Amino acid sequence: MKILVVDDEQDVKILFEQRFRKEIKNNEIDFVFAFSGEEALVYLNENNHEAVLILSDINMPGMSGLDLLGKIKQKYNAPPPRVMMITAYGDKENYETAMKLGADDFLTKPVEFSLLKEKLKSIQ
Template sequence: MKILIVDDERDVETLFRQKFRKEIKSNKLDLAFAFSGQEAWELLQNQTPPEVVYVFSDINMPGMTGLALLKRIKETYPTIQVSMISAYGDQKNYNKAMDSGAKEFFTKPIDFDSLRKEIGMLIS
């Protein structure tokens, strides 16, 4: 299962690869990374149909925000599940994300146990 992680902080790639190393090693997960909303959108559009089944995106990024990316994904690829993450667990961002079709909303620092459960439901 291919998952796309979108965050303008490049160190998240190392963190995610470390936290999901067992799943990656056993070929249960294939992680892809984009470091902007625009890069993520281009990656999705370059595959017909997209291989990605789950997107985990930061909300606050320069350029195309995570919420703008979420809206585009849900309009164009409604079967792709999208969860959002924010350093700010404020109600406004939560409501915007959920109203736009987000599956889940996480706050930083990421609770990887909860995220693993979320991804586990998609794998099984």
């Protein structure tokens, strides 16, 4: 399963690679990283439908995670990839906006990786 992780924090890459070292080693999950919404769109354009799941931060300079979500759900509608939003601000407003835009799931930071892993397993 190819998962695109979008976050402006560069260390997220290392963190994910460490957290999912077993899954990566076992080729269960393949992570791709983008450090902004714009970068994520470029990747999706170039690698159509490769990513089945997108994990995106909401608070990013430039294109926000919600903007990205809106664009993905509009553009890639046949079938659109699953998009899971992750944010530090787990308030109702953010949640509702994300759901309205078609988010498949909503997680708040700090991410509980055991929970995330379970969710990923259920998708597989």
